[in-house]
Amino acid sequence: MPKWKHFLLFLLTLTATTFAGLEWIYGKSVLFDSITIEQWSGAMTYSFCFLGILTVHEFGHYFTAKYYKLKVTLPYFIPVWFFTFLPSIGTFGAFINIKSRLKTTKEFFDVGVAGPLSGFVVALGVLIYGFTHLPAPEYIFDIHPEYQKWGLDYAQHAYKDLAEGTDMMLGSNLLFEILKHIFVDDLTLFPNPHELMHYPFLFAGFLACFFTALNLLPFGQLDGGHALYGMIGHKWFHKIIPFTYSIFLFWGGLGLFSAEDPNDYLLSYVPLYLLYLYYVSMKLFKDKVTIGMYVMLVFTSQFVLTTFYPNIQGYTGWLLWGFMLSRFLGLNHPRPIIEKGVDTKRKIIGIITLIVFILCFSPAPFILE
Incomplete structure (x- = not known):
């Protein structure tokens, strides 16, 4: 496949994740709503962070495969956007295609762990930035102006009004809980789990953790x-x-x-x-x-x-x-x-990889209520 096609897939995925970011973060559709500069900026923040983590993950695999002189393709990014009519995060992820047969256990191990460990380092940086640069709690009123009638006590009321409908909240993982207690001085000001998708750095970091944990499930070709x-x-x-x-x-x-x-x-x-x-x-x-x-x-x-x-x-x-x-x-x-x-040495790296999996795994990543 020509290199320009890989780049085109990346641009399409970047576009799809940006459109998805508008929907998740601001509840705005590029097809039906007027979008402000600030909203474009927030959506692109999510898109660049999320795709940046996925890209580092895939190139971790790619360069390790190249080190072992394996025949390998550039990453294939998979854009997915349902034109606002169905929820989407903008992508099904990315993958590389190793066309050579891996000869040794060491090659399997090194190529396998290089991706998630590389991506995790970047995801950790994104999350730390997100936790240390939380906007004021009143930021949520820009997304949900209807919450203003309850003030910052909106969580006591807003979700009761949704009892007859369906609402989604993000789950949590150990990494989120650890970073929250390290970097957030007043936990009462931390975003409600129902609203975490409105915070671009936290949303991108959470999805990156979810994909990392999926890849680190201890099965088959993962x-x-x-x-x-x-x-x-x-x-x-x-x-x-x-x-x-x-x-x-x-x-x-x-x-x-x-x-x-x-x-x-x-x-x-x-x-x-x-x-x-x-x-x-x-x-x-x-x-x-x-x-x-x-x-x-x-x-x-x-x-x-x-x-x-x-x-x-x-x-x-x-x-x-x-x-x-x-x-x-x-x-x-x-x-x-x-x-x-x-x-x-690699067994120690394997233990570190297991710890990363435990930190990133969310028992219930997306919860419908």
């Missing part, structure tokens, strides 16, 4: 899969995959069913859910009996826990990602030609 495979090797990696994946599925479906649910609901939807679990688990084991036992273990543990602790709720959005992992991205890791474990 960056986290490469890191874990390099640290523990082929045998142990494929032994623990059923356990790590069961935890993922468990959290995704936790809260869907309990003994308190009506019989009609259980009879209608439990069989469909069991079919889903069976379908996404098919590649973990060779025989159908083992798959069936695995499915029933996951479902029964969810059902029992929800019955006794109904307030514990997982995040069903992960079920879609569980499907993507199982059927498209793959749970298992390809074997390198030269299979040799990584050295101690």
